[in-house]
Amino acid sequence: MSIHLQRDLDNLQRLILTLGGLVEAAIFKAIRALRERNVGLAQEVVEGDSQIDSDENAITEECLKILALHQPVAGDLRRIATAMMAVVDLERMGDLAEEIAERAVHMSRLQCGPFPDGIETMTDLALTMVRQSLNAFVNGDADLARRVIRMDDAVDDYNDKLISEITKTMRSAPELIECALSQFSVVRHVERIADHATNIAEDVCYQVEGQLIRHQPR
Numbered sequence: 001m002s003i004h005l006q007r008d009l010d011n012l013q014r015l016i017l018t019l020g021g022l023v024e025a026a027i028f029k030a031i032r033a034l035r036e037r038n039v040g041l042a043q044e045v046v047e048g049d050s051q052i053d054s055d056e057n058a059i060t061e062e063c064l065k066i067l068a069l070h071q072p073v074a075g076d077l078r079r080i081a082t083a084m085m086a087v088v089d090l091e092r093m094g095d096l097a098e099e100i101a102e103r104a105v106h107m108s109r110l111q112c113g114p115f116p117d118g119i120e121t122m123t124d125l126a127l128t129m130v131r132q133s134l135n136a137f138v139n140g141d142a143d144l145a146r147r148v149i150r151m152d153d154a155v156d157d158y159n160d161k162l163i164s165e166i167t168k169t170m171r172s173a174p175e176l177i178e179c180a181l182s183q184f185s186v187v188r189h190v191e192r193i194a195d196h197a198t199n200i201a202e203d204v205c206y207q208v209e210g211q212l213i214r215h216q217p218r
Contacts, residue, residue, distance in 0.1 A: 026097035045101035052094035112179035122158035129197035148201035
């Protein structure tokens with residue numbers, strides 16, 4: 001590998017980690033805004049999504065520039081391909097954080113009861129998956145990536161439990177249906193964030209091992 005290619009790959013890695021940090025912060029703040037009924041914090045998340053979109057475009061352009069200038073092959077080519085797929089997943093996580101923040105604003109106007117227990121633990125798991133999938137990418141660690149993939153089962157369990165509780169609320173208290181529908185959306189969004197982290201982890205396995213494992217039995 002040339003010195004110039006290594007320099008550009010290192011810069012690409014820094015850009016992706018910066019984007020990952022923005023996405024993690026957006027998810028954390030969106031859930032906090034929901035819990036605290038903090039409209040101002042929710043608006044920060046909504047307004048910050050444009051920076052995430054801009055960074056995604058910049059990273060994609062950087063990947064294309066590296067491909068054109070260096071014509072990488074084998075592992076270097078897979079690394080860039082993985083980066084291009086990862087930034088799409090990160091941008092979609094940012095969109096989901098924005099949608100959670102919008103639900104927080106909406107619910108602040110309603111007389112909603114507390115969120116069912118488990119949403120914060122579920123979110124913590126999803127954030128851990130995001131962080132560790134990026135660590136796996138940076139370090140080329142397929143073993144860590146596979147641990148992230150297995151963590152998705154725990155998130156799915158929380159998703160099923162919370163959806164069941166919210167459904168019971170809708171059946172027993174029709175006056176809370178509007179709140180419950182927003183809660184339902186939030187749970188689904190967190191579950192989708194974990195799915196996108198899983199996608200990144202699966203792509204890391206491709207980067208390291210050269211074999212696509214998406215849509216394969218775990």
